[in-house]
Amino acid sequence: MTAETSACQDQDLATVWTDPQGVPEHLFWCGRRFVVMAQPIAWQDHAIWWETPARVARGTGRALVERPMWQVTARALDNGQILIFDLAVTAGHQWPVTGIYD
Amino acid sequence: MVRFTHLHVSSAFSAHYGTGRPEVLVAAAKAAGAEAAAITDRDGVYGAVRHIRACISENLAPIVGVNLPLRASRTTEQGPLEITALAHGSHQGAAAGAGWAALVRLISAAHSPRRRGRRALHGSAHRSASTDPKAASVFLSGEEGPVATVLLGPRSDVGDALVSGDRTRAEALLNQWKKHLPGGVVVEVVCWNTKPGTTASLGHAAQLLQLARATGTPAVLTNAVRYVEPDDAVTGDVLDAAAHLLPLGEFQPQPNAQAWLKPPEAMHELAYRIAEYAGLGRYAAIELLSTTEHLAEQCRIDPDTDLGWRQPKIPELEILGVDQDPARVLAQRCEAALSDRYPLSTAHQLGTIRDRMEEELTTISGFGFASYFLAVAETVDLIRDRGVRVQARGSGAGSLVNYLLRVSNVDPLEHDLLFERFLGNKRSTLPDIDIDIESARRHEIYQAIFDRYGHHRVTLLSMQNTYRARGAARDAGLALGLSEEQINQVAEHIWRFNARDFRSVLHSKPELRQIAELVATEPQLDQLVDLTERLDRLPRHISMHPCGVILGDSSLLSVTPTQPSGIGLPMSQFDKDDIDDMGLLKLDILGVRMQSSMAYAVEEITRVNGPAAAAEGGLPAEVPYISADGRVDLDALPHDDEPTFEMIRTTHTLGCFQIESPGQRELIGKLQPDRYADLIADISLFRPGPMKGNMVTPFVNRKHGYERIEYLHRQFAPFLQDSYGVVIYHEHVLRILHETMGVSLAEADEIRRRMEHDVDTIEGEFRSHTAARTDEYGQRIFTDVQIDRIWETLRGFGSFGFCKAHGAAFALPTYQSAWLKTHYPVEFFAGLLEHDPGMYQRRFIMAEARRIGIPVLPVDINASGEHYRVERISAEEKGIRMPLRHIKGITEAELTRILAGQPYESITAFYHQAAPSRALMRRLAGIGAFDALAEHGRRSGTRGSIMTYAQQLTAPSRCRNTPAEDPQQPVLFSEAELMDTTVSDPTVEERITTELDTLSTEVTGHVLTPYQPMLEHLGVTPAEELLTLRTNTEVLVAGIRVATQTPPMRSGERTVFISLDDGTGCADTTFFTDAQERTGPLLFGTRLMLIKGHTRRTGHRGISIQAEQAWDLKQLWQEWHRSLTVPAA
Incomplete structure (x- = not known):
């Protein structure tokens, strides 16, 4: 992570609000509020399924291998800083942040 | 319904990459509404023929291409950079077959070894084929423009430059490709929704599309497919691990599970998303999709015009030396051979023979197969001219023409064999004529065939090795990062079931009991079971087929790509299932070790016995099949040698072709053959079908007079004589149908083939035709x-x-090998040991040699050579000298030096002249190779002192206390005097252990010798005494496992046969379900065993043991020892 995050306690998680289609609209990260600027990009990451104890029977493959992600470009409401976040889609609002770029 | 043609599809024939079989991929394309389907496997067209066949049956247009790595490109974490090339079809104006030929030659060139040797890398992730723009230009440019199209995708050099942010370089590379292949290059846009900024991300796809538009290059959309459904991505992960030879997590995995055969709607949506992201309008997406379909049109292959689908491509007549009608040449050759093959026949008999010959010739030339028969005959002549044993196998032996051409040495008239079973009236593809030759000279023969027909007309056939349960479990274990020990624990207990059934057999097979328990508690093993099932039958790698040679015409190298085979000759990318459709002729030339063993035995007979050979074999001096100088002509042996049948009837048939397995020995014991026809019956009955159909019992009962011989109908008696009236052979059925239905034998064979599929459809026809048959008086027959x-x-x-x-x-080889074992056992066993032909390990063959009284002479540094050799011990006795070749760790160079320096005068002289490694020197001493050198003189060195001396000789110099370091130095003391005779000799147990370790066989005694005290204490019965016991006697037998078999049984239940060798013979045991349950993991995993059971007589000379329980002998030994040392309370 390249952004200034030194003051942040829990930089691996963000609180994310989405539109009804599940596309992120704004987020709360390290005590700061961000608004998504451009159209976020949906992408799929590779999940580390072999480190989980789950069966890998036929028919369960896709859910095991893929991890849906969004890459969003967002502007901080406090100082206008623009950051790019990789967010792992998760049930609820607490989403893991897997990458931040400025 | 929207349409989309996937142009870039890897099938499972992209080994360790693709997961979908071509048939499944084609069916999925069809279901998605496609009109054409492509296959673009990695590095070759391994799956192309199956793909085309599937397309023909689904009524889709086939498209074929290849994915090749780029030469001298950088290797990324995902492997080398690569391109895909698609062959054009002929219907678009291109010359017929030009696209296919170009593709084939591009692939062959990509596989041809580079001049500068490259570092050999392990794992199939390191692909050895490669190409470049220049090669594409050379092979893919036609006279009127390109005959194939190169797809430059995200993983091409162009795509790689873009993802690295070097757009200028990307454009330059693209322009270079276009310069090399004007009009034959397209940009391949792929979006796998990977992480933004990486290969095949949305942004990368957009960049490729933008570059195409900026440079005026056509662009197509593909999904670079590697599986049918996203679910297969897990399988893909495991294959990637196998390709890297690394566990998951230790290499960059595939980005996600997007590379599947997405439906047209999803692909169209992708096109719109990419165009939008690229800042281009909807029109750009529509253009991208239509260019894709346009290219698909251009690449549709027409199997008939482009490939000559099913049209024979056999060597040109002039190559066969035939300058007139081949049918006439064939007839002349057969006619000329008549008197040679049937010298004693009367004119009347010759007339009958000639009639049969002419009938066969008419059928052969009717099909236009004369030149094929001439080619086979020519090839067999070429083999025989080199002094190599050759023998036809299979239904070809039913042809008199083959017998006359000396392709086969089995006289079809002697055994009442039918030509119609081999070649009927309806055959459209070339019949198989399979040929067995000496295995040791197989490569020499292949080379000779290449030289004879020209290297542009011949290639070797390949075969696809696919995942079976054990290999699948191993690779799944590797992927999961299990330890070698854990993997072995699972793999060792896997015994003949389909990988896909792993979970379902976990609880039904007793040997898997422990594994099942582990699976229940350890999630990783639970995963291992799922992954093993997923790998089932996927191709793993290609290798040389054990016997196939493809013979074609001069266009062969434009029909099949070739790649190195490992023996210096090119190998086709097609396997046996592809050959017929490609119209290629396959010669099955199988190297058979028994043929090598017999050839070796024959050589040894001549070498050791010379003119005394006949007498040595207990035969009259003037027998016609042994020459004056002692050369035995095995093919001329009479087939009624009583001593040979007598030996066979003892069931001591170890080493004999086809009749040495435990099951066969049991059958021989029951059947007690006394004529050649019985051997044919024995071999035919020992198969799953007849065993299940219980054809054995009536045969045996009738032969021994327990049951009356009946022939079903008096008209059948003449042709059912050979089997005492039991219908065993296809030939019997043909003759019965011929007699009953009044059809020709060729028609009868067609009916027989239909019966195999659905017997009941024949019934009405059979009954009406047979009922209608009348004799000359109009009476029903x-x-x-x-x-x-x-x-x-x-x-x-x-x-x-x-x-x-x-x-x-x-x-034939069964009889010949039995004859050799009977008359020349020492020479025969030398041949067996030399070429290791059978199902048993060499150590057991050696134990059998010792059992029948053949001295096995230990390795001797002067007497031993490279091969097992017969050595005369006295005027009466011969033995077999162990060779140097099988000493553990001996190198080619050491062997060569040792042989060059023989004979040696002393151990020291040997050490200095032959310069063996330290380990080899010690091993030689340990197995007694120097014993003879230490024997002369007053003081003979003992084995212990020799071993100590060898240690001193080879010790690092500062510890050396022997004066013999410099060979130039005058010898003051004889070697024997330098040896410390106070060193004790190794015990018999120690010697046997050393021998087993060094030679993989014992020489001094039997591996069971050390256990004798315990075996006697327990009252174990030696194998040789079993025959003296009554049936149903309780016995204990012990020994080293020499065979484990699970043949199909009548009951359908699995039965495990385990044979133990204890030095006195072989104890054959049978484990039924209960005993398997009690034995559990010992069933397949233990080498030295003690088995308790009851005897069961299986005929006059047969006895086997119905096992109840088994123990691990080594474990038992430790417990027994412990019990001896613990004082009784």
């Missing part, structure tokens, strides 16, 4: 009762029968 009986027999016969010609061809 077959009554209704007879028809009922005949039909019941035919119905029961089903698919159980066996082609008698196969049996007759197999029986």
